[in-house]
Amino acid sequence: MSLTDPAHLTAKLIRCPSVTPIEGGALVLLEELLGKAGFVCTRADRGEVSNLFARWGDKGHPRTFGFNGHTDVVPLGDEAAWTMPPFGAEEKDGFMYGRGATDMKSGVAAFAAAAIDFVQSTPPEGAVILTITGDEEGESVDGTTALLDYMATEGEAMTACLVGEPTCPDQMGEMIKIGRRGSLTARFTVVGIQGHSAYPHRANNPLNAMVRLMDQLASHELDQGTDHFDASTLAVVTIDTGNTATNVIPAQVTSAVNIRFNDAHSGASLTRWLQEETAKIATEFDLQINVDVKVSGESFITPPGPLSDLVAAAVEAECGVKPTLSTTGGTSDARFVKNHCPVVEFGLVGRTMHQVDERVEVAQIHQLKAVYSRILTNFFS
Template identity: 75%
Template sequence: MSVTDPVQLTADLIKCPSVTPAEGGALVLLEERLSAAGFACTRVDRGGISNLFARWGDKDAAKTFGFNGHTDVVPLGDESAWTQAPFGADIVDGIMYGRGATDMKSGVAAYVAAAIDFVQKTPPNGALILTITGDEEADAIYGTTALLDYMDQQGEQMSVCLVGEPTCPNEMGEMMKIGRRGSMTAWFEVIGKQGHSAYPHRAKNPLPAMARLMDRLASHELDQGTDHFDASTLAVVTIDTGNPATNVIPASCRATVNTRFNDLHSGDSLTKWMQSEVDAVSKDFDMPISMKVKVSGESFLTPPGELSDLVAQSVEAVTGVAPELSTSGGTSDARFVKNHCPVVEFGLVGKTMHQVDENVPVEQITQLKDIYARILKDYFA
């Protein structure tokens, strides 16, 4: 029985130009490989986004190990700045180059290769489920959420789930994720009255009101962190009037803040706090202030236990490095999976993700397959 090569599979996936929302052939390729290995595959496309659900084993199995990943990639940026073909998967001095090499076609390839070999060589007493989306890098509206909706409708259930996002900052094996901070963005607009800057009493300047509001939000200490999370943060990312003139008081001013928050807060509680600040400043300056909020994901934590121990022990066995249990970084699709079952994340070193000349050492792809294979073996032991 042949061994599935994760390096070649990574290269084959990189050659699929799957910039969100394009499928690019990546999910078609995975469906072919998984179906040939005995996985029952179903396309779960929604809203112009391609998604793949695959299961090996009985639907009513007592233990089902899940994997979540994505094959969509971010745009190339300045293509002329690339020194290697962005979709060429060229290997130079042991390094494979291409968009998605790190984030996260290599992770998908490593797990698929491990899963195929596992079920063919040592069929487990249980089931494997893979949920692969084409909508992680964009708004994530029609991706993993569509797959989870499909699973709910079909009565499919993962006992636990591993997300294969890059998790290691610098060294293979050094970090895994047991949770993520929440993320939300808020947009504000203060409406004043335009006028000549030489006659400010005839205008209503929205800028001091916005400056006051932004200062109140940014200078407020949300918390001091928790056992598993750093302190929550709020960053003012833009303040703008669109006013090119130096002798005109503008009619309005807009600003945007981005908040990354831990499990002491929710999107709803932070929205209520920001609205109270808006109301106070609006009253002080006698100007209407509007606020619009988008919560990209709530914070969550999978408490250290059997699942994190299983992954950590497998990582250390292969790499010799005991991974830190972290909640740092941005959001991932684990924020959706956590509503379905316990979830942790482990993947490659992510230093070059989204960069020009994104790349991955080929030895790390092989290591990652070995880690995933050991996780599966020990889970079903």
């Protein structure tokens, strides 16, 4: 049996221009490859989003290991600034260049290659499931959630899952994610009375209220961290009036804040706090302030235990590094998988993800496949 080359597969995936929500041929390629290896493949598409579910082994087996990942990528940015073709997968000095090289076509290629070789060389007593979406970099409403909805409808289930996102800041093997902070965005609109800046008493300046509100929120200490999480953070990300004149008090101002929160909070508790603070400022300045809150994910943690031990042992064996168990960084689709089964994340060094000239060290793709292969072997042993 010839082994599946994860670097070759990464290159083929990079050459698929799959900018969210365009499928670009990436899932078609994987479906064909996995189908030939004996996986039962189903497209769980929803809306404009393409999703792939693939299972080897018996449906509903109580010992089922799952991988989750995405083939969609962020836009190129300034294409003229790229020194290598963004969908070329060209190699230079041991690196492969292209959009998605790090985030996360290499991760998908590594776990697909590991799964194919594992079930063909040592067919396990159990099942292996791959859930791959084309909507992780976008709104994420029709991606992994659609796959999980499909699984629930069809009676499919994973015992444990590994998300192949890049998790290592600088060195291969240094970090496993066992949880993620929650993410909340709040948008505020203050409606005042427009007027001449020389006669402020004849107007009601919405900026005064907005600046006070933003200062109150940004100055507030949400917490000092918890057992597995750093302190929650709130960032003011925009304040806008659309006003280009210096002699006009605007009629309206909008702003937004983003909160990354730990397990001391929930989206609901933070929403209540934001509404209370907003109401105080609205009363103080006698102005109407509207607040619209969107929670894109709650904080979660998979407590250290059998799954993190399994992954950590494989990482240390293949990378020679004892990984840190972390909850740092942004959000990922693990926030959806955690409602289905225990989930952790492990993948490559992510320093160039979303950047111009995104690239991956080719040797690390092979190393990542080796980690995933060892995880499968040990899980089913």
